[in-house]
Amino acid sequence: MAEHAGVYLRLAAASVRATARRPAYLVVRFLSAGMIVGIEVAGVVLMLDRFGSIGGWRPAEVVVLFGLAFTAQGLALVFGDTLEADKVSELVRRGTFDQVLTRPTSPLGWVVASYVDTRFVGRMLAGAVTVAWAADRAGVAWTPGRAGLAALAVACAATIIFGVLLAAAGFTFVTVQGSEAVNVLIYGGQYLASYPMQIYGSALRFVFVWVIPIGLAIYVPALGVLGRQGPAGLPGWLAWLSAPVAGAFAALGGLAWRAGIRHYVGTGS
Amino acid sequence: MNPHPVIEVEGLRKRFRTRRGPVEAVAGIDFRVQPGEFVGYAGPNGAGKSTTVKMMSGILLPSAGRVEVCGMVPYRERKRLARRMGVVFGQRTQLWWDLPLEESFELVGHLYRIPPAERAARLARLEEVLALGPLLAVPVRSLSLGQRMRAELAAAVLPAPEVLFLDEPTIGLDVEAKAAVRDFLRELNRDQGTTVILTTHDLDDITRLCSRLMIIDHGRLIYDGTVEALRTAYGTTRVLVVDLAEDEPVQVQGAVLARAEGRRRWLEFARDEVSAAELIARLLAGHEVADLTLEEPDIEDIVRRIYRGEAPP
Structure with missing residues (x-):
């Protein structure tokens, strides 16, 4: 695998170079991806301003959650955008995936590395800027520990999203028409993670902390970042549980992907 | 005969489930290919050609039967086999579309772990034979179809594969580009001893290149033999299509009236x-x-005639 890493880095570099050959296009994509985040955040800020607070959270604190979610999504999509159902169907439909299978590499490594999408770096950066701005307004005093928690939240949420995309891609090999269901999963989940979970009541809260780990990956570490007390009974060490949960998601995604490939090789297109 | 064929296929079957029920794309075929053979694999669309090739290259799992390539079971040892096999699909590219051609060769070198000195030496030879020199700095998407096909071939043989699977490599090419591709393949097979499996509709490709021809139809091998034998048996009939000035009966010595439609007559000879x-x-x-006009028999025509049992093989 170590010697393979070099190959995948080269593939990823080739993909970035290919995009960089059209710099104007790259800049426009990059900026528009960042701007979308800006517009959505502005919308949330305007809306939250009317309420003053949601479940005891001030608008700026909510926006921190929002920003963390965007950053994680950007990070996951830099590598995982190509796993979206429509892109995978396209690879299958055009026969590109058959060619990938004739290469002496892992199909997943090939697909992810070959279709690295730098556009989502724009989304990532805009998300990070949002976090910094909102944290400042929320009066967060950054410490290495808090920065670490924010990074943990982003990394784990990104891993979960990537795992879900991976599973969806595996599923796509079977159905080749999963687009809508998957988008509901990703963006619906994203939406939930962007609001404080207290509004969902205590029974559902428990369900969401475990059932929707995006909420776990961002919400719980964010409590630490904002220096807030979580709801009663939520211990501080729970934040670190994000890592194994995210790992489990990635592992399940990987299994689904492999099952999808086995199905594809068994049936063909 | 050589006891170690490059390709061994035994009782190979592939069934697909479709909305209209199960379809057997490959319905039990057997063949062996010895090292250095140049095999043409022909048949009408949907006959099972590409399904067979996909099973030989590890893209598809057989429903039944056995397939071995270079002593490996393709779907089980896909990555290892990939190092010893080359695949070129005529209508798709395996080059890096937006990058200069030379970068594709560099990436292939890394992917297949070809030592840099070795890669440089092989590339130098390929550049000369395929006249790639002026194209190296050109992005692949700007190459003409003929130029691109030469580049695809170079990329496919750069890792020095033992077996090369080609799917319609001359489709859409002009006469000159076709000749360049064929010359290259002939030399590759003769000088490097590369085993080539060529899937094509083009009878010309087959007669000019292949020592052996396999024809598949409805999932079954209906011909497996030399091109010479096929030509003597079936390829001798040509058709003269005539538009008469007036609708009248036609009889010409040496020809048989095969079909008549209005003033048009098809005369076989x-x-x-x-x-x-x-x-x-x-x-x-x-x-x-x-x-x-004069019609030469095409491969599909021959396939159809053999399959219908007209003039048994």
Whole structure:
């Protein structure tokens, strides 16, 4: 695998170079991806301003959650955008995936590395800027520990999203028409993670902390970042549980992907 | 004969489930290919050609039967086999579309772990044979189809594969580009001993390159033998299509009326019995002709005729 890493880095570099050959296009994509985040955040800020607070959270604190979610999504999509159902169907439909299978590499490594999408770096950066701005307004005093928690939240949420995309891609090999269901999963989940979970009541809260780990990956570490007390009974060490949960998601995604490939090789297109 | 064939296929079957029920794309085929053979694999669309090739290259799992390539079971040892096999699909690219051609060769070198010195030496030879020098700095998407096909071939053989699977490598190419591709393949097979499996509709590709021809139809191998034998048996019949000035019965010595439609007549004749020129002269002697064309038998025609049992193999 170590010697393979070099190959995948080269593939990823080739993909970035290919995009960089059209710099104007790259800049426009990059900026528009960042701007979308800006517009959505502005919308949330305007809306939250009317309420003053949601479940005891001030608008700026909510926006921190929002920003963390965007950053994680950007990070996951830099590598995982190509796993979206429509892109995978396209690879299958055009026969590109058959060619990938004739290469002496892992199909997943090939697909992810070959279709690295730098556009989502724009989304990532805009998300990070949002976090910094909102944290400042929320009066967060950054410490290495808090920065670490924010990074943990982003990394784990990104891993979960990537795992879900991976599973969806595996599923796509079977159905080749999963687009809508998957988008509901990703963006619906994203939406939930962007609001404080207290509004969902205590029974559902428990369900969401475990059932929707995006909420776990961002919400719980964010409590630490904002220096807030979580709801009663939520211990501080729970934040670190994000890592194994995210790992489990990635592992399940990987299994689904492999099952999808086995199905594809068994049936063909 | 060589006890170690490069490709061994035994009782190979592939069933697909479709909305209209199960379809057996490959319905039990057997063959062996010895090292250095140049095999043409032909058949009408949907006959099972590409399904067979996909099973040989590890893209598809057989429903039943056995397939071995280079001593490996393709779907089980896909990555290892990939190092010893090359694949070129005529209508798709395996090059890096937006990057200069030379970067594709560099990436292939890394992917297949070709030592840099070795890669440089092989590339130098390929550049010369395929006249790639001026194309190296050009992005792949800007290459013409003919140039791109030469580049695809170079990329496919750069890792020095033992077996090369080609799917319609001359489709859409002009005469000159076709000749360049064929010359290259002939030399590759002769000088490097590369085993080549060529899937094509183009009878010309097969007659000019292949020592052996396999024809598949409805998932079954209906011919496996030399091209010579096939040509003597079936390829000798040509058809003269005649548009008469008037609708009248036609009889020409040496030809058989195969079909009539309005004023058009299809006259079949044997290549070795009468020349087209002689036949046309005889026809013009007795009839007024508005137009005429000469049809050579194509591979699908031959396949159809063998399958229908007209002139048994």
